[in-house]
Amino acid sequence: MQLRESATFDRHAIAAIQRAADTGAYRIRGWGAKRPLPHFDDLLFLGASMSRYPLEGYRERCGTDVVLGGRHGATPLRLEVPVTIAGMSFGALSAPAKEALGRGASAVGTSTTTGDGGMTPEEREHSTSLIYQYLPSRYGMNPDDLRRADAIEVVLGQGAKPGGGGMLLGQKISDRVAAMRTLPTGIDQRSPSRHPDWTGPDDLAIKIEELREATDRRTPVFVKIGASRPYYDTALAVKAGADAVVLDGMQGGTAATQEVFIEHVGIPTLAAIRPAVDALEELGVHREVQLVVSGGVRTGADVAKAIALGADAVSVGTAALIALGDNHPRYAADYERLGSAPGYYEDFQDGRDPAGITTQDPELTGRLDPVEGGRRVANYLRVLTMEAQTIARACGKSHLHHLEPEDLVALTVEAAAMARVPLAGTGWIPGAL
Amino acid sequence: MTTTAVTVDLAARPVRDLNAALHAPDPAPRWRVVNPAGAHNVAVGVDAPVAVQIDGPVGYYCAGMNQRADVLVRGNAGTGLAENIMSGSVRITGSASQSVAASGCGGLVVVDGDTGARCGIALRGADVVVGGSVGHMSAFMAQAGRIVVCGDAGHSLGDSIYEARLYVRGAVASLGTDCVEKPMLGEHLAELAGLLTWAGRDEDPAAFRRYGSARRLYHFDSANHTAY
Amino acid sequence: MCGIAALQVRDPALRPRLGALLAGMTCRLVDRGPDAAGVAVYDEPGLLPAGWSNVSVLDPGRPDWPDAVAAALGAEVDVRHVGPTAVVRSRTTTAALAGAVRTAVPEATRIGRGRHAVTLKGVGLAADLTEAFGLDALGGTQGIAHTRMATESAVVASGSHPFSVDDDLCLVHNGSFSNHATVRRTLRRHGVEFDSDNDSEVAARFIGHRMAAGDTLTEALERVVGVFDGFYTLVVTTAGTLAVLRDPIACKPAVVAETAAWVAVASEYRALAELPGVETARIFEPEPGRVYTWTS
Known part of the structure; x- marks a missing residue:
């Protein structure tokens, strides 16, 4: 007899029910959304041929530089490539991992970002451009580090969990992590979902002024939002005074969040970009208030597509960890002992990461060489940039920022509607008036 | 030796000028700010051993992130007075709005009047002494430091509190999740007496009760689902 | 906000x-x-004026609209232009005035009413x-x-x-x-x-x-x-x-x-x-x- 799996009660749904019944607790995990979602893969570039002329692949210049955050007279970030490292906390990541990300980003002339836990000396020392996240929890927040930062990123939310606070389970609250967060060692730490001293864009405008005053107006202030209502949130971030907006789609990773949150809250990165760009264009500040997009960026094609849809730069988090060695086959035996396998490991909340990246265990942390890790991250960032340039030249662009939505078509009706580009081979943009 | 205070009139000059002067290397030791008229971000980010007296009401985030300075507000203050204070002191003769000393790490904040909601939210080591009463959800998720309330406390005092210690003389409308009354031992009376003296108050420490974390939320437990 | x-x-x-x-x-x-x-x-x-009613509208900008309101009301109205707002005033009830405004200038957004x-x-x-x-x-x-x-x-x-x-x-x-x-x-x-x-x-x-x-x-x-x-x-x-x-x-x-x-x-x-x-x-x-x- 042929066995047939139910599409509704498939193996994942059954396992989730059984797990809930066994444990009485919801599933917490890392990584981002796993369900299939409309994404950059559903878009294709229209390379030049007769009607447009391509640039010569290895000879003619295709610029990649981007300036972030100069709108209000602060000293902006001047990045050589439009790919930055997203905010990930010391606590979620080990100190050597944070250092390696700084080394890798600095080697290619881009920035990296602190996270929900403060700034470590290692990452500051090894990052030429370091963005300091200003979070609801304020863990580790102090004015000395604020003044040491090259930019400040006020975090409202992240794509994996718009509207939710963070968590860091006790396994990862080592003495050093606890001291930086002013918490008892080993407790399950929960971060709030709202800032302690402001709520809403009217108050945020005053808060941004405070951050500017504290830094004598030298440091740009970014605002990071999780993608849910990107049109309104982007407009409000601009009205509140943001120098740049960081927009994180639902494929964005996380170290520890309820699975129900990761899979069911927020909108895909692909669907978030155009509404955010609409808001910037309506306010007359597109490319003046920069848009940094993150959430599931993996390849240079993703970079080029995000920029073509209107982003000024992208951020990578999960992909940077993979470049560092996360989920690498060399740890296959260790992953197996944890009930996982290379390519499937997602228990970043658990503190037993065999790759030594999402852990505070001294022995595991020692597995990651920050110099070698930095070299790998730099390699990866270079490849992303060169791939994006390859596509841009094929589209006849002498700078990545000259890519535009008209260079794209969609493979699916869903992607065509979300990205507002025609279905390939047609002139049809679903939903367009 | 007494030095004459440098006077800054905020009716004539923007807050930017004041803060820039306070951030300059080796600022004058004494400052007097007049006509603040509820302005925001007055004396923010100061990191110098200066005394700043502000005559009148201030808006949001007055003396935010303060380091080493002693700031006195003769009037009322808006949201986020002395937010993220690191050291030094901030004192106000009137009342303060919500989120006094939010995430404050060190130093002393004294409010002679009342405070709004969420006084000492996410406190990380600073000390707060309130002569009057505090609003609801005060000491929410407070991690470290001490909060002394000479009047009453609003609803849900100390909700989800970590290791901060609370002393309240008057009535507590209700305690928040995981906040409990704790015995007042000799060491606590001594600590409280020191705080009251530091803040220049003469209440009797024996008239206060102590509250803190029951530490039942320190580890996730599905039986606590209604508490989250 | x-x-x-x-x-x-x-x-x-x-x-x-x-x-x-x-x-x-x-x-x-x-x-x-x-x-x-x-x-x-x-x-x-x-x-x-004391005892009068008013309905204020975002000024519809069409020249003859006050006359149309008066015709619909069957009573005299007085319109005061105040910035982008027009205040329509009459000695009738507010309900009657509001009804007349609605009938005569349906495109005008009514933003306030009262005595x-x-x-x-x-x-x-x-x-x-x-x-x-x-x-x-x-x-x-x-x-x-x-x-x-x-x-x-x-x-x-x-x-x-x-x-x-x-x-x-x-x-x-x-x-x-x-x-x-x-x-x-x-x-x-x-x-x-x-x-x-x-x-x-x-x-x-x-x-x-x-x-x-x-x-x-x-x-x-x-x-x-x-x-x-x-x-x-x-x-x-x-x-x-x-x-x-x-x-x-x-x-x-x-x-x-x-x-x-x-x-x-x-x-x-x-x-x-x-x-x-x-x-x-x-x-x-x-x-x-x-x-x-x-x-x-």
Whole structure:
């Protein structure tokens, strides 16, 4: 007899029910959304041929530089490539991992970002451009580090969990992590979902002024939002005074969040970009208030597509960890002992990461060489940039920022509607008036 | 030796000028700010051993992130007075709005009047002494430091509190999740007496009760689902 | 997301200065709401003679419309143009006047009505609008004003506050409701009609609907706490009464100052800083979920 799996009660749904019944607790995990979602893969570039002329692949210049955050007279970030490292906390990541990300980003002339836990000396020392996240929890927040930062990123939310606070389970609250967060060692730490001293864009405008005053107006202030209502949130971030907006789609990773949150809250990165760009264009500040997009960026094609849809730069988090060695086959035996396998490991909340990246265990942390890790991250960032340039030249662009939505078509009706580009081979943009 | 205070009139000059002067290397030791008229971000980010007296009401985030300075507000203050204070002191003769000393790490904040909601939210080591009463959800998720309330406390005092210690003389409308009354031992009376003296108050420490974390939320437990 | 200012005068000697004081309060809150602003003033004889009714509309700009209103009403009307707002005045009832305006100029957005309150609103900075309204020169018994930072609805004059949806009932809101769409649907089923996609209008319509059913203002506001979810500081005025309500979490700011001569409510201290005698006023923040009222 042929066995047939139910599409509704498939193996994942059954396992989730059984797990809930066994444990009485919801599933917490890392990584981002796993369900299939409309994404950059559903878009294709229209390379030049007769009607447009391509640039010569290895000879003619295709610029990649981007300036972030100069709108209000602060000293902006001047990045050589439009790919930055997203905010990930010391606590979620080990100190050597944070250092390696700084080394890798600095080697290619881009920035990296602190996270929900403060700034470590290692990452500051090894990052030429370091963005300091200003979070609801304020863990580790102090004015000395604020003044040491090259930019400040006020975090409202992240794509994996718009509207939710963070968590860091006790396994990862080592003495050093606890001291930086002013918490008892080993407790399950929960971060709030709202800032302690402001709520809403009217108050945020005053808060941004405070951050500017504290830094004598030298440091740009970014605002990071999780993608849910990107049109309104982007407009409000601009009205509140943001120098740049960081927009994180639902494929964005996380170290520890309820699975129900990761899979069911927020909108895909692909669907978030155009509404955010609409808001910037309506306010007359597109490319003046920069848009940094993150959430599931993996390849240079993703970079080029995000920029073509209107982003000024992208951020990578999960992909940077993979470049560092996360989920690498060399740890296959260790992953197996944890009930996982290379390519499937997602228990970043658990503190037993065999790759030594999402852990505070001294022995595991020692597995990651920050110099070698930095070299790998730099390699990866270079490849992303060169791939994006390859596509841009094929589209006849002498700078990545000259890519535009008209260079794209969609493979699916869903992607065509979300990205507002025609279905390939047609002139049809679903939903367009 | 007494030095004459440098006077800054905020009716004539923007807050930017004041803060820039306070951030300059080796600022004058004494400052007097007049006509603040509820302005925001007055004396923010100061990191110098200066005394700043502000005559009148201030808006949001007055003396935010303060380091080493002693700031006195003769009037009322808006949201986020002395937010993220690191050291030094901030004192106000009137009342303060919500989120006094939010995430404050060190130093002393004294409010002679009342405070709004969420006084000492996410406190990380600073000390707060309130002569009057505090609003609801005060000491929410407070991690470290001490909060002394000479009047009453609003609803849900100390909700989800970590290791901060609370002393309240008057009535507590209700305690928040995981906040409990704790015995007042000799060491606590001594600590409280020191705080009251530091803040220049003469209440009797024996008239206060102590509250803190029951530490039942320190580890996730599905039986606590209604508490989250 | 916005700035709120309201002032009720107790000392009759202060009445001529109501507009100037309210304009000062409002302009100090422009950073909280640079998109739009609006104001309602009560018992200003120059704007609305005693015993007359008014319906204010966003000026439809068509030249003959006042005559069309008069024809529909079958009575004389007098139109006063105040900035982007036109105040239609008559000796009839407000209901008759509102009906005539609706029949004669259906395209004009009606923004206020009453026998005491006149509502004026527009798009842009508070300083420009209060000047266009000539607010400095207006007197009255109480006033309510708002500066708007639009959250999820359009930046248009019809989305500006105050929302005045029933006679002399005006509402301003700072915050955002998280279930207003459901309340709107429920009210629609009861025959309530809406002029904007603004969440704050839903609260104004709800309060008006409840008061029409017999609730006092206090009772209607107490129902708001159970029906509306989200974050809000509301200031609501009726003829002679000023009320404040904050949601049970009370994140959005509100300060009340009270002297023998006046009572004022604002989002921030700086809005109160210039009021006469504020140095000795009783100043406090409204408690969450509690209705406060003051009657002149």
